[in-house]
Each structure stands twice: as structure tokens, then as C-alpha cells.
Amino acid sequence: MTDTPATQGDQIDLDQVWQSSDIQALLDKLNEELIGLVPVKTRIREIAAMLLVARLREQHQMSTDRPTLHMSFTGRPGTGKTTVAMRMAKILHSLGYVRKGHLVVASRDDLVGQYVGHTAPKTKEILKKAIGGVLFIDEAYYLYRPENERDYGQEAIEMLLTAMENQRDDFVVILAGYKERMDTFFQSNPGFHSRIAHHVHFPDYSLDELVQIAELMVRQQMYSFDDDSRAAFRDYLEQRVQQPHFANARSVRNALDRIKLRQANRLIRAGGSIVTSDLARIDVEDVRASRVFRGGASAETSA
Amino acid sequence: MRITQGTFSYLPDFTDEQIQAQIQYCLNNNWPIAIEYTDDPHPRNVYWDMYGLPLFDIKDAVAIMQTLSECKATFPQHYIRISGYDRSLGRATTALQFIVQRPDDEPGFYLDRQEVSDRQVRYTIRSHSVTRPRG
Numbered sequence: 366m367t368d369t370p371a372t373q374g375d376q377i378d379l380d381q382v383w384q385s386s387d388i389q390a391l392l393d394k395l396n397e398e399l400i401g402l403v404p405v406k407t408r409i410r411e412i413a414a415m416l417l418v419a420r421l422r423e424q425h426q427m428s429t430d431r432p433t434l435h436m437s438f439t440g441r442p443g444t445g446k447t448t449v450a451m452r453m454a455k456i457l458h459s460l461g462y463v464r465k466g467h468l469v470v471a472s473r474d475d476l477v478g479q480y481v482g483h484t485a486p487k488t489k490e491i492l493k494k495a496i497g498g499v500l501f502i503d504e505a506y507y508l509y510r511p512e513n514e515r516d517y518g519q520e521a522i523e524m525l526l527t528a529m530e531n532q533r534d535d536f537v538v539i540l541a542g543y544k545e546r547m548d549t550f551f552q553s554n555p556g557f558h559s560r561i562a563h564h565v566h567f568p569d570y571s572l573d574e575l576v577q578i579a580e581l582m583v584r585q586q587m588y589s590f591d592d593d594s595r596a597a598f599r600d601y602l603e604q605r606v607q608q609p610h611f612a613n614a615r616s617v618r619n620a621l622d623r624i625k626l627r628q629a630n631r632l633i634r635a636g637g638s639i640v641t642s643d644l645a646r647i648d649v650e651d652v653r654a655s656r657v658f659r660g661g662a663s664a665e666t667s668a
Numbered sequence: 669m670r671i672t673q674g675t676f677s678y679l680p681d682f683t684d685e686q687i688q689a690q691i692q693y694c695l696n697n698n699w700p701i702a703i704e705y706t707d708d709p710h711p712r713n714v715y716w717d718m719y720g721l722p723l724f725d726i727k728d729a730v731a732i733m734q735t736l737s738e739c740k741a742t743f744p745q746h747y748i749r750i751s752g753y754d755r756s757l758g759r760a761t762t763a764l765q766f767i768v769q770r771p772d773d774e775p776g777f778y779l780d781r782q783e784v785s786d787r788q789v790r791y792t793i794r795s796h797s798v799t800r801p802r803g
């Protein structure tokens with residue numbers, strides 16, 4: 366993206382700049398890999414466009430201020446926050462805003478210590494690992510425990526705030542978690558709120574989207590539904606979304622894992638000889654055997 | 669006496685930029701970096717002190733350079749070296765190691781000759797920095 370034929374005198378060939386930056390390829394990949402999420406994809410594209418223009422402005426001496434890049438990703442579990450953060454890191458890398466483009470995922474336990482003097486080295490180590498990439502803090506609001514005034518989380522918060530301000534060239538921070546809790550967290554920690562440039566919300570998936578996600582995962586793992594099992598899985602999802610601990614695409618993935626287990630057991634129990642496509646085919650029985658259909662809670666307990 | 673040991677020992681001391689490039693080369697090869705310091709550069713002293721924790725899972729050499737400058741600030745008159753450790757199966761060895769800081773005054777070594785029976789001579793090398801420690 367330095368001095369390409371795209372910039373000649375006063376003329377800037379935007380198509381050429383956009384193409385040569387890999388952004389389009391990355392956005393296409395995001396589009397293919399993730400079902401739905403239209404508002405998120407639109408936001409990511411807007412952010413990418415803004416960053417590209419900022420780069421061009423910088424190259425043409427129009428502003429030297431590096432845009433603030435820290436973000437918050439809100440949404441319920443399994444809505445694709447971590448996956449999109451991984452892609453975001455690559456996009457930031459391709460535009461030269463981070464040097465390496467890796468994602469470091471951390472939560473309270475990785476940052477906050479158990480005793481005096483334990484927190485600073487832990488947080489410092491994570492910050493060090495994140496240099497050159499993106500630091501993704503899952504369920505960021507757990508850092509802040511106002512009910513316990515001697516909580517060590519405050520120490521981590523202060524170190525993070527300092528790093529977000531002073532090491533803006535070193536890494537980008539993405540805070541993630543449930544929307545309502547993040548809102549409260551930002552209200553009690555205005556320092557974070559003011560340092561975050563982009564708030565992106567990840568909505569829950571519709572039933573149709575969940576079915577498409579299942580189709581995609583089944584295809585990627587080289588399994589296949591037949592018409593009956595596909596219909597059964599849709600029924601399954603219809604029930605599952607109303608039960609506790611439903612975690613969107615993550616629940617789909619977990620359900621498929623259990624279905625694969627039942628499929629294998631069915632095959633072995635039946636014995637005899639099979640054809641290779643039997644190894645891929647998911648039978649309606651593999652789906653219907655789920656506890657979800659018996660009104661029982663799912664085997665899945667964690668969100 | 670200017671100590672030479674490790675990789676690149678016969679080259680002039682590296683600039684920060686060159687040090688960073690070597691570190692990034694290690695990281696790109698998946699060799700974790702250690703920063704070590706000592707006041708005893710004796711060639712048989714393999715146990716230098718490690719500065720902080722071993723630096724695992726780091727992708728960007730800038731992170732190591734920041735730690736290195738902390739180490740230099742804490743030990744401005746020690747020898748400091750960088751090691752890249754190749755832990756891959758069949759290797760498991762130091763792949764690259766070089767000195768990145770030396771004291772202003774390098775006192776060198778004293779060669780001790782001990783005469784034993786049959787006119788044999790045994791040699792011992794002593795670091796001046798250890799026999800006459802600073803401060």
C-alpha cells in the first residue's frame with residue numbers, strides 16, 4: 366500500500382488500493398464463514414473503509430492522528446464475537462494498524478491475581494503477548510467488582526486503561542460480553558467508554574440462521590443430513606432455543622457433536638457391512654434421541 | 669578486554685534495529701526468547717540469571733525489546749544476552765544466542781598457572797569482574 370501505481374499525482378485509484386490491501390479477500394472470507402450477522406458485517410466493512418481512508422490521508426499528509434481502534438463487541442454467547450475478532454485482527458494487520466495480527470483472548474482469571482502484587486505481573490504478561498495484535502477481553506465486566514472495595518480487578522483496569530492510551534501503536538483492545546452488562550460496566554468505568562471508538566452489537570440468530578449454521582458446520586465436518594434428519598434438527602432447534610443456557614451457534618456446534626457420537630454408536634451397534642456414505646449420513650434417529658425432545662433440559666449446562 | 673561469545677561474536681555490536689530483527693527472526697521460527705544477565709562472563713559460566721519470566725507466546729519482537737530495555741535499565745553495567753530456544757522435536761537446543769549489552773569497563777580475565785608434578789602446568793581462567801567485584 367505504499368507507493369503503488371494507484372497513486373499518481375493527484376489521482377488515487379481507490380479500487381486498486383482496496384484490492385491490493387487484501388481487505389476484500391478478508392471480508393469475503395468473513396461473509397462465507399459466517400451466516401447472517403448482516404449488521405456486524407456492515408459495521409466491519411465501514412470500519413475497514415474508514416481505516417483505509419485514514420491510511421491514505423496519512424500518506425498524503427492530511428492528518429497524522431492515528432484513529433482510535435479499540436472496540437466493544439456485545440452479544441450473547443455463541444453469536445460469533447470471538448470469530449469476528451479473529452478476522453478483525455487480520456483486517457487491522459492488512460491495513461498496517463497492528464504489526465502481527467494475532468488474537469490474544471483473556472478473561473478476568475488471566476489478568477487479575479489472588480493476592481497483593483499478583484495482578485500487575487499477570488496483566489503485564491498478557492499485555493506483552495498481545496503486542497503486535499489484538500487483545501480480546503471476554504466478559505470484561507467481571508474485572509469490575511464494586512461490591513468488594515479491595516478487589517484486585519481495579520488494578521488490572523487501571524493498567525489496561527494506561528496501555529490503551531499509551532500503547533496505541535502496540536495493540537488494539539476489544540472488550541466483549543453481554544450487552545446490558547457492558548452498558549453498566551461502561552457507565553461505572555467512563556475511562557473505558559471514552560477510549561472505545563466502535564461499539565458493535567451481535568444479535569441472536571433466527572431459527573433459519575441457526576439451521577443454515579448447522580448445515581454449514583455439517584458440511585465443513587464432512588457429514589450430511591438427509592431430508593428427515595434435517596427436518597428433525599430444525600424441530601430440535603425450535604425446542605432448544607426456548608430452554609435455558611441456549612448459546613446460539615455454540616449450542617448448534619455442541620448438539621452436532623452429540624449427534625456425531627450417537628451416529629457412531631448406532632453404526633457400531635448395528636455392525637455388519639456399510640457403504641462409505643453411511644459414515645457421513647446423519648439419521649433422523651441420531652437427532653430424535655436427544656433429551657431435548659423429552660422435555661428434559663439439554664445435556665449442555667454451561668452457557 | 670572485549671568479550672566475544674555466542675552467535676555473531678566476531679561482528680561489531682548490533683544496533684537496536686539489528687537486535688530487533690534477529691529477535692523477530694527467532695519468533696518467526698517459533699523459538700521462545702530468554703533475556704539473561706550476568707556480571708561473570710567466564711566462558712564456562714553457563715548459568716546466567718534470567719530476567720523475569722521466560723518469554724513464551726510472543727509474536728512481536730517489540731514486546732521483547734521493551735522487556736530488554738527494562739533489563740538494561742535495571743542492570744546498566746552487566747552483560748546481557750538474548751537466547752532463542754528451539755524446542756522442536758529432535759532439536760531442543762539453543763538455536764541462537766548473542767550479547768546485547770556489555771559493561772563500559774570489561775576487565776577481562778586472569779590466567780593462573782599452577783605447576784604440578786613432572787613440570788606439568790594447569791591453567792585456570794578467572795574473571796576479574798568476580799575477583800574484584802564492583803562496589
Ligand SMILES: Nc1ncnc2c1ncn2[C@@H]1O[C@H](COP(=O)(O)OP(=O)(O)O)[C@@H](O)[C@H]1O
Pocket residue numbers: 398399400401402440441442443444445446447448449578581614615618
Ligand atoms: N454466523 C455464524 N456462522 C457460522 N458459525 C458461527 C457463526 N457464529 C458463530 N459460529 C460458530 O459458533 C461458535 C461460537 O462462536 P464464537 O465466535 O466463539 O462466539 P462468542 O465469542 O460470541 O461466544 C464457533 O465455533 C463459531 O465458528
Ligand SMILES: [Mg+2]
Pocket residue numbers: 443446447503
Ligand atoms: Mg467467545
